[in-house]
Amino acid sequence: MFARLVPILGITFIDVLGFSILLPILPYFVRHFGASYVVVGALLATFAACQFLSAPVWGNVSDRIGRKRVLIISQIGATLGWTGLAFAPTLAWVFVARIVEGISGGNISVTQAYVADRVAVAERSRAFAFVGAAFSAGLVLGPLAGGVLLDRFGYRAPFLLAAALQLITLGVTLRYLPEDVAERGEATAAKLSDIPRFLRDPGIAPVLVQKLAYSLGLYAWFSVFALVLGAVDGFTPSQTSYFFAVFGVASVAVQLLVVGRLVDRLGVRTTSNLGFVAALAFFSLVPFLRERAVLGVEVVLFAIALSIANATLATLLTDAAPERVRGTVLGVGSSLEAIAGVTMPVVATAVLAAYGPSFCGAISAFFIAIALALGIAAQRGALAPPAA
16 A cells, blocks of 8 residues: 555655745744734635635546646646745735645645545555655654754745745656546536535535534634744744644654554544544643643644544545545535635634734634534444434
8 A cells, every 4th residue: 555655645745845844934924024913814814715716626627637637737836836935025925926826726635535546445544644644744844944944044945945845746746646537537527516515415514514623723723823832932933943843743653653553443433533632632721832841742732633633534534425526525625624724814813913822722622622523423323223
């Protein structure tokens, strides 16, 4: 299984390496133009809105013309977007660069579909854990590289490195990634109506709703994570990058050593619920981040929560989706995630501006509690004896 996934794992690693350079730096970069917290949230929301509109389309297009071609489009868009950020003279230019990347970005759902195409149902959780480990490994090296370059050369250098890494993923995709268009056949054109369509599907809807709740909580936190570290612990942009790298190390360890074993022993649904419990514990401790001991515990809790939830939710959704529309369903899942990305950055940054960092975790805890309740209900339903 691992050998079959090596090309996509390599692409995922390099892609995330570039993305993770941007993740801890971007909020500070926007503030560098004199923008408020709410404008930072608006920028994140704009990017997510573009992904919301494009993700179902790219997922469906990948079902029809192939995962490889859609990944190529996404990689070209990311290269243009990050190059635009590197040379952005104004805040308006920053918005345009993020719009370009958002419209072209369909790589997450397409990567998930590509992995699901190549592994047996019983292997999917472990396969997605490998993808998660590649993702987390990128989160280690990307922030480290970004922090060093930012300290020495300013904001332009990290963004140019991210653009260069996207060119590398483009070359790897063109040269090494195989395609299997013929095996999937034709599909109808994707529409935004696919979202209510699959939300009415009794087999798919429960997982989609759970993914939406999880995404609302996650985006509320990621929108302010770097800003909270700066406000509470006095982190600089480069120190925030190094912190994200430490988090990446913890995530790699959990993905490789924990997720697969838990799924084998407890099953996908129970393991998923444990991830949500860890997330709730993390957000409950946010008001105490000023204590460095708590900060260390939080790294571990967040690594466990994200590693487990991301791998198991992807497995649950791909298992629920019919093979012929798997790319479209995963694209719809990405669009629901983008809904969270549109709404929550503005909400979370407004709460940060009005009430301070201690209240930011409460928003996320609320939505994660909903996701956990849905998971427990699904688990009880699966364990309940059939009606006579």
